[in-house]
Amino acid sequence: MRTRARPRRAFGKIIGFALTGRLDASTAMFGRRPRTVAISKGASEVTRFRSRRALQAAAALPLLLTLGVSMLRALPADSAGGPRAVVLGFDGADAKLTEQWMNEGKLPNLARLREQGTFSPLRSTIPSQTPVSWSTFSTGLNPGRTSIFDFLKRDTTTYRPSFAAFDESSKPFLFGASNGPAVGALAAAAIFLVLLLLLKLFRVRLKAAALVAALFAVAAGAGGFWVGSTLLPEKVPSVINRRQGDPFWKVLGDAGKHVRVMRMPVTFPPEPFPHGEMLSGLGTPDLSGRIGKPFYFTSELFFQPRGGNEVSIEIVELEDNKGTLATEIKGPPNKLFPKQSDYIRIPMTIDVAADKSKVDIAVSNARLALKPGEWSPWVRFVFPFNSLIKVSGIGRFRVLAIEPEVRIYLSPIQFDPSDLPAIFDVTAPRAFAGELASRFGLFKTIGWMIDTWSIKGGTIDDKVFHEDTDFTVVEEEKILAGLLEDDWDVYFHYFEFTDRVQHVMWHHTDPQHPLYTAEGNARYGDSILKSYQQMDRIVGKVMEKVATMPAGTTLLIASDHGFAPWRRTMNYNTWLATEGYLVLKGSTGQQANLEDLFDQGQFFQDVDWSKTRAYAMGLGNVYINLKGREGQGIVNPGAEYEALTAEIRAKLPQYVDPQNGEHPVAYVFTRDEAYGTYDPALIPDLFPSNASGYRVGWQDSLGIVAKSIVEPNLDVWSADHCSVYPPLVDGILFANRKLDLSQKPYMADIMPTLLAIYDVPPTVELDGRSLVP
Structure with a gap:
């Protein structure tokens, strides 16, 4: 029985890899690591030697190919130590506020950059929205040509809104509706051929070998049919990016430049391009497929989020405020097997200490003890679709309160960069996500990184929002500092915190806003200034690093729009x-x-x-x-x-x-x-x-x-x-070199400027102009 079960288990591991990306090559065929097979005494020493050399060569070939590909990718065609370009994007950095605070001496590094090179307000797009503006920034095309004109578009037939930058679709997985018979046939054929060859190796007669192989093949075929029809989906979800136009990283990559792009909005799903790497930005969903769905666990009866929950916070009611509380986490929608369940849910237990000093949380394989005010480290959540297919996500808890009512926050659960499903990428090439995780630890993969939804819904306060913001900024600074040490020609890194802080903290600075209070102003009235000073500090560190790079290296700082009350x-x-x-x-x-x-x-x-x-x-x-x-x-x-x-x-x-x-x-x-x-x-x-x-x-x-x-x-x-x-709502533009300001710079001007620095012609007529004098 054990022998008969092995082919089905082995095949299951192969399919598991197709969906989850997890497979050890040595276990793929046999379900265990292969042992060395002894050669019969009748074989000659030459035969043994040749067989051994052949096996060694076969075993070494994948390693050699992998090393070769890695070396080729690490050595782009034009990497010759020449001038480089660093571009930092700060979402929502406003020209008027930036200039005011520079003049007041509150942004010394940006003021120094202005003196060394160029500062100008940067004209935004119509309308001045993040996906719209950054798409124009990336391609040099106006929104009418990128087709990204808003966060939302409408279906002309049904009038229903949907996201403008992406279309959700699906595609067949393997053989689609024929997975059962196809997988069964493949399993039977594979087992028959493998066993026949092995039995012949041991000099079993052909008829006997064929009979034994056929018996095992029938069992494998049945197992394969069951796996294919029961454990494999007919379709898997897919996303189509609707942005039109060639972005600067593709054009420069085609010209042999090594470009690295970190978190540029509207780059999900990330598309591979020559000589470069990308981590996708705004538009990359969380595990639920949303822009970001936070959780709020509470024992407060009849709790209702502020504003009618327009942003869809997952409110989870707890049955009591003491003792052991059994609850669950609602995970990804079950788009693989929609007839079985609507969402994949996993159990979670919250044990409230008798003295209300802490809670113990048990979920997946994690065991946490948290006091009020404490954040957890990254927690891994495993959501099983079935015994074969599982998806891993990461999130962080914060205990908001234990008394009088239990209140626990859980961040949006994001895809685990170290354990991505094979049908889902956040980087191009795919392996870049794992490389980043190995180098810097787990990091946020969601496009909208800072949770503005919970503070909007009233489930967290200003203090918790700032804690999440600071955590995100530190995480991104660490990645930026590390990647600036690498070899590349052009490096882009996007920061969102300047935008998110202004969205939800402005009322503390604006006496004309209905929610303004003197107390709020005293505590958080400087929040926006502090976020700009964080930007200034990051720019200062990058200026120091650029000073060590080859002469002629360009530094550009830009934002997509400004702000208004x-x-x-x-x-x-x-x-x-x-x-x-x-x-x-x-x-x-x-x-x-x-x-x-x-x-x-x-x-x-x-x-x-x-x-x-x-x-x-x-x-x-x-x-x-x-x-x-x-x-x-x-x-x-x-x-x-x-x-x-x-x-x-x-x-x-x-x-x-x-x-x-x-x-x-x-x-x-x-x-x-x-x-x-x-x-x-x-x-x-x-x-x-x-x-x-x-x-x-x-x-x-x-x-x-x-x-x-x-x-x-x-x-x-x-x-x-x-x-x-x-x-x-003008954005900002800084450079460490003089730029052509004969006309007010426009978002579409950055792409042709980067091309001009490297003397690379655009592939189409652009709506922007080069700012290189």
Whole structure:
């Protein structure tokens, strides 16, 4: 029985590798490490010698090939010790604040860089959003050509929103629906041939050998059929990146330059490119497939997160506040075997000490003892889809309180960089993730690294947010310092903390914000300044390192946009409904959250499309319900379309906020004005841009009609840039060399500037210009 089971177990290990990437080559065929096979006494010494040499050569070949590939990758075609380029991206670093604090002596390293080379405000894209701007930065193309124009896009048939940068899809795994018979046949054939050869080696007669091999092959075939039909999925999820255009790292890589790109937004899934490595950035999901889903375990009865849980925090109710509490962690959605369960869940036990001094947490193979205020180290979670397929993730706990109620935070569970599934990559090449983990330890793999969702939802406070931010910055600085020691031509590293801190800490600095308090200002009023000083410190260290590099090495510092206060919310769908452009069948007041984007929630439920001429979706986009384009379009192309867009464009900036007499809309761009070249089925018809102090509402961005056109922003997410008039939120550009500032630099200028430094021509006509004089 043991012998018969071995082929199925061996085959299972092969399949396990295909899904999880874990397989020892020596165990793949036999289920154990092979022993040395003795050669019969009748064999000659020459035969033994040749056999041994052949086996040694065969064994050494993979190692030689691996070493050869590694050496080739480590020695890019043009790595000759010449000038290099270091580019640091700081998301959301604002030109006005940066210049103010430089002039006040609070950012000495950036001030020194300004004196040595160049400082200028950097013109952002329309709209000024992270994925939009960094896509233009990467490719030198305007958003109409990259096709990344917002965080969200709509389905023209169903009007449903989805993420603009990515399309989720699926692909057959191995033989798809035929996995059972195909795997069974392969297993039978493999076992038959292997056993036949082995038996012949021991000089068993052919008929007997064939009979024995056939018997084992039948057992292996049955086992393979069971594995293929039961333990293997027919399909696996996949993601398609919709950004168009060749990024600078590919063009430079094709020219023989060694480029390393760390955390650039909109690079998931990472695509291999010549002579380079990449760690993907914004857009890389957590284990649940979300932008970041934190957990909140609480014994507080009927707890409700602030703001209706728009950002989909996983709230887990605990049955008591004392003793041993059994709960679970909701892991990845079961997209491999959706008929079996919706999500993969694992049990967790929380043991509350009698004196409330600590909690003991047991989950997967981890055992933790944490006091209030303590963070855990990285914890590995193992989510089994079945006995063959498992996915590993990492996260960190923090005990927020034990009394009067138990409150425990768990960060979004991220893919483990040291143990990635074979169908999922966060780096290119794939092995780069493991190399980083071996060198620097476990690190965050999620694209949105700092958890802004929990502070927005009220499950953590400002102090915990800052702790997570500082942890993330230190982690990234360690990786940056190490990788700057390596051999490359161009190095890019992206930091997000400057953006995240401003989003949720601005109300502490803004007396006009509804949530401003003197106490909050006293404790956290300097949070934004401190984040800029963190940026300044990082720049100073990199300046010191660049000074040791070959003469002529270029240092560029850039951000994608700046910031503006968000005191009041503008709801475009409500304005459109009030003006008669959007017609409702029922009442307003429906709510949606990010979970609806993933779980096929309902949007625009009360909209009467047969009478609706325009609607809003995304972070400040207006679409015409155009006949022949939208699923239920009623507006005719041509003159009717042009007249309607002109009418809405003229009326929106005239709207007056009844509370303060201000105009929430500063300007409305047409798509021709914004881009010139674009996909007319994809790009919004109008881009309203808000005045300072205003931003589009969260619910409005998901296609919900709110009760009021304008309302106060009672959210700690108190500053933004997404729907703000772009000239109000310039980013920053620094260089350690003089740049051409005859025109105000634009996000699209960085890509051609990097190409010009290395005298590499672009592959297409770009929308940016080189800033090299």
